[in-house]
Amino acid sequence: MAHWGYMTTNGPSTWGKDFPIANGERQSPIDIVTTAAEYDSDVLGSNALSTNYTPESEVKLVNNGHSIMCQITKKGVLTGGPLGKDEYRLEQFHLHWGAEDNRGSEHTVDGKMYASELHLVHWNASKYSSFADAVQKPDGLAVLGIFITPGVACNQFKVISDNCGKLKTSGAEMTVDTTLDPTLLLPSNTSDYWTYLGSLTTPPLFESVTWIVFKEPVEYSKEQLLALRNLVDSDGNHMQDNYRPPAALKQRKVKKTFT
Ligand SMILES: NS(=O)(=O)c1ccc(C(=O)NCc2ccccc2F)cc1
Numbered sequence: 001m002a003h004w005g006y007m008t009t010n011g012p013s014t015w016g017k018d019f020p021i022a023n024g025e026r027q028s029p030i031d032i033v034t035t036a037a038e039y040d041s042d043v044l045g046s047n048a049l050s051t052n053y054t055p056e057s058e059v060k061l062v063n064n065g066h067s068i069m070c071q072i073t074k075k076g077v078l079t080g081g082p083l084g085k086d087e088y089r090l091e092q093f094h095l096h097w098g099a100e101d102n103r104g105s106e107h108t109v110d111g112k113m114y115a116s117e118l119h120l121v122h123w124n125a126s127k128y129s130s131f132a133d134a135v136q137k138p139d140g141l142a143v144l145g146i147f148i149t150p151g152v153a154c155n156q157f158k159v160i161s162d163n164c165g166k167l168k169t170s171g172a173e174m175t176v177d178t179t180l181d182p183t184l185l186l187p188s189n190t191s192d193y194w195t196y197l198g199s200l201t202t203p204p205l206f207e208s209v210t211w212i213v214f215k216e217p218v219e220y221s222k223e224q225l226l227a228l229r230n231l232v233d234s235d236g237n238h239m240q241d242n243y244r245p246p247a248a249l250k251q252r253k254v255k256k257t258f259t
């Protein structure tokens with residue numbers, strides 16, 4: 001099986017061959033049609049979404065061939081909102097981006113694409129014993145989606161963007177001796193978001209993700225975005241345009257927490 005990727009020969013339009021769930025009922029990402037999203041006070045209003053992350057004392061970065069990923073070692077908890085009382089444990093975060101600023105995000109808002117999208121990946125530690133156990137369960141994962149737009153530099157992201165040059169090739173890993181507080185990667189407004197039931201956006205595309213996509217984007221500098229585009233993927237090409245286009249909404253409703 002040719003390894004999946006984002007080129008014409010192994011990209012999103014070919015994934016259905018090896019991963020038939022690619023055409024499933026709850027695939028991600030989606031285009032968020034803001035006028036169709038439903039404000040749902042009871043489910044969402046009752047208990048606000050809350051994050052309780054422990055800052056990492058060192059930063060473990062991996063070029064996994066299709067993104068740059070930061071592995072989380074400290075206890076970080078996401079709960080509330082659509083997650084109810086279940087506590088979801090932060091496992092890793094990674095990004096998707098374009099070759100240019102006009103594209104790169106996976107979710108779109110009324111057809112608008114952002115330059116990049118940051119994903120904080122969590123698994124349901126209230127119900128399952130590990131990420132691998134949770135990853136195939138319908139309520140196994142929760143991913144926070146943060147849109148990235150070009151602007152001022154994000155200081156907390158510097159440890160990643162400043163080290164991309166040392167993670168050029170696929171499989172490269174490094175540990176940076178500096179702290180990182182995942183809370184500081186979030187937008188200032190974490191009350192306004194869209195949420196819906198979806199999937200992993202890369203193979204194996206498991207339909208196990210409660211998506212929470214914040215309305216407010218975060219700014220990264222041009223240099224920080226360029227650093228991502230200089231990474232090299234598992235085929236030795238520049239890691240760029242590593243985003244899946246929106247999938248069909250099918251019989252789903254997108255909820256929103258703001259009017
Ligand atoms: N872009 S995203 O939707 O946020 C996303 C998040 C996590 C994964 C992942 O963990 N894949 C590897 C993997 C490991 C173990 C078991 C199954 C897996 F898919 C893939 C996509």
Ligand SMILES: [Zn+2]
Nearest residue numbers: 095096119201
């Ligand atoms: Zn992702």
